[in-house]
Amino acid sequence: MAKEKKETELVVFGATIQGFAQACINLNIVAGTKAENLIGEIEVNGWYPFEKLREVERVVIEVYENSGPILERVGMEMMLGWYNYGPGKEIVNNGVGFLHFQTGSQGYASVVKGPEKLVGSFNLEFLDEDSGKARIHSTTPFNKDMERGVIIGGMSAPGDLDYIDVKNGANPQIFDIEFA
Amino acid sequence: MSLEELLESGTVPKKEDISEEELVKLFRKFRGLQKKQERDQAFWAATNENLKIAYEKLDEQERELAKAYGIIQDDLSVASKIQAALLPELSKKMASELDLAVYHKQLAEVGGDYYDFFKTCSGSFAIGVFDISGHGVSAALVMTYLKAQFMTILEALDSPKEIVEWVNNTSYDFLKTVKKYTTVNFVVMNTTALRYVSGGGFGLLLSGKGSTVFEKRDAFLGLRRRPFHEYELPFKKGDLLAMYTDGIVEAQNSSGADYSVQRLNDLIIKNAKKPVQEILDRCLEDYKEFRSKDSDDITLLIARKKV
Numbered sequence: 197m198a199k200e201k202k203e204t205e206l207v208v209f210g211a212t213i214q215g216f217a218q219a220c221i222n223l224n225i226v227a228g229t230k231a232e233n234l235i236g237e238i239e240v241n242g243w244y245p246f247e248k249l250r251e252v253e254r255v256v257i258e259v260y261e262n263s264g265p266i267l268e269r270v271g272m273e274m275m276l277g278w279y280n281y282g283p284g285k286e287i288v289n290n291g292v293g294f295l296h297f298q299t300g301s302q303g304y305a306s307v308v309k310g311p312e313k314l315v316g317s318f319n320l321e322f323l324d325e326d327s328g329k330a331r332i333h334s335t336t337p338f339n340k341d342m343e344r345g346v347i348i349g350g351m352s353a354p355g356d357l358d359y360i361d362v363k364n365g366a367n368p369q370i371f372d373i374e375f376a
Numbered sequence: 377m378s379l380e381e382l383l384e385s386g387t388v389p390k391k392e393d394i395s396e397e398e399l400v401k402l403f404r405k406f407r408g409l410q411k412k413q414e415r416d417q418a419f420w421a422a423t424n425e426n427l428k429i430a431y432e433k434l435d436e437q438e439r440e441l442a443k444a445y446g447i448i449q450d451d452l453s454v455a456s457k458i459q460a461a462l463l464p465e466l467s468k469k470m471a472s473e474l475d476l477a478v479y480h481k482q483l484a485e486v487g488g489d490y491y492d493f494f495k496t497c498s499g500s501f502a503i504g505v506f507d508i509s510g511h512g513v514s515a516a517l518v519m520t521y522l523k524a525q526f527m528t529i530l531e532a533l534d535s536p537k538e539i540v541e542w543v544n545n546t547s548y549d550f551l552k553t554v555k556k557y558t559t560v561n562f563v564v565m566n567t568t569a570l571r572y573v574s575g576g577g578f579g580l581l582l583s584g585k586g587s588t589v590f591e592k593r594d595a596f597l598g599l600r601r602r603p604f605h606e607y608e609l610p611f612k613k614g615d616l617l618a619m620y621t622d623g624i625v626e627a628q629n630s631s632g633a634d635y636s637v638q639r640l641n642d643l644i645i646k647n648a649k650k651p652v653q654e655i656l657d658r659c660l661e662d663y664k665e666f667r668s669k670d671s672d673d674i675t676l677l678i679a680r681k682k683v
Contacts (some may be wrong), residue, residue, distance in 0.1 A: 260426045265418035348415070358401065359408035376404040 206310035206337065208249050210242040216252055219273035225266060226255055243309065246337060253339055264341040271345020279353030291357035291375060294350040295320055295330050304336060330373040340368040347371055452485040459486050459516050462523060464493040470501050475680040477656040482673045488515030489621050489673035492523060496534040500564050505577055505675055507621040508558040518556045522547065536564045536573040537606035544597050551598030558597045561590065561619050570611040573604045578625065580641050581609050582616040582648050589641065615681045618644050623674030627667040635666050652678045
């Protein structure tokens with residue numbers, strides 16, 4: 197059931213949940229009734245309690261012992277869907293454009309709403325196109341493996357970059373990005 | 377040549393064919409592919425690990441299932457012995473009055489076909505043949521219930537109609553609850569005649585030169601609270617009685633044709649002069665030749681009046 201935006205509650209855009217679920221299905225990470233349940237009654241333009249996304253995430257986390265690489269791939273697949281079948285092409289023209297889109301959390305703000313403290317941010321802190329380095333600081337409630345995949349997928353989707361590496365090993369909230 | 381053209385050509389380029397800019401691009405592409413490969417490897421490693429865990433879980437579940445199956449098989453084996461023990465033996469007195477041959481085979485370890493020999497309150501012999509709906513343990517448990525019911529009432533009644541109606545009335549609610557019903561073919565015999573009640577049971581009486589197929593239009597036990605009909609037929613020395621369930625007559629051959637009541641009755645009539653065991657064997661040979669496979673419990677009982 198879609199929920200109206202409420203400032204007191206953390207809510208996530210339906211398209212994000214559906215994008216996650218569809219990515220899982222595309223990658224054959226889940227199948228059968230579990231897959232059908234993932235999509236369930238999610239409305240693309242609805243807003244849902246963040247817990248709904250957690251539920252969908254859990255389907256992967258509970259099934260896979262090492263869920264990190266899986267969630268990373270799901271994040272990548274989500275962004276391919278966003279770019280090829282969603283609004284992505286209209287928003288970003290190239291891989292670096294995806295990084296620019298994160299300035300001031302504008303990309304993130306379009307999919308999560310709620311109390312500032314709970315929403316957090318997904319902000320481009322630094323970008324040097326000449327050296328091919330950038331940094332994103334994320335305090336969002338999203339899974340960080342998935343977020344890493346979102347950055348890789350978002351930058352890869354336009355197809356103009358030859359090399360992308362995203363690391364967040366030391367501090368999961370800090371994504372150090374290299375690209376060329 | 378551009379880098380794309382060089383890669384497309386498939387030949388190793390000479391140093392002078394590649395500009396520094398293209399070399400840099402090549403290096404980046406290579407690193408990009410390395411990173412992609414690393415990510416792919418991590419993804420497939422996680423997937424494979426998951427597959428391994430799934431196989432281990434599957435193995436464990438298979439072991440548990442095998443263990444559970446073993447327990448069930450042991451239980452069924454005991455149940456089968458108990459059910460066999462509940463089937464009757466011919467009393468000396470009854471054997472002195474009847475030549476009897478019975479073939480009784482359950483499709484599974486335990487089943488729903490049931491036959492029994494009784495004595496009514498007046499001392500008349502009675503034979504009952506039943507086919508309880510379904511197979512397996514539930515049908516076998518209903519059989520034990522019915523046996524108890526018949527044994528109870530036979531101490532008080534003599535008429536097959538009254539006996540069957542009493543059992544139906546007292547069992548009706550129970551059978552409804554457990555979603556079971558049963559055909560009934562119940563015969564009480566005296567010195568010169570037999571009386572029978574049949575709700576879905578098959579019977580054939582060969583008396584003198586004539587033959588009578590049992591009326592079996594009454595309801596099954598447990599289906600309706602309705603009166604049953606009782607029929608009386610002469611039953612004298614040398615007469616032959618056959619009672620059976622649908623296991624043989626509804627068996628099919630490879631073309632899907634039923635064995636049929638007609639075929640079995642004709643065979644019994646044709647062999648009527650033979651000893652009862654021979655008649656039974658002949659019927660079974662013919663059935664086994666005909667049917668593609670057993671698909672139901674089977675009970676076939678043939679009795680000849682000796683005195």
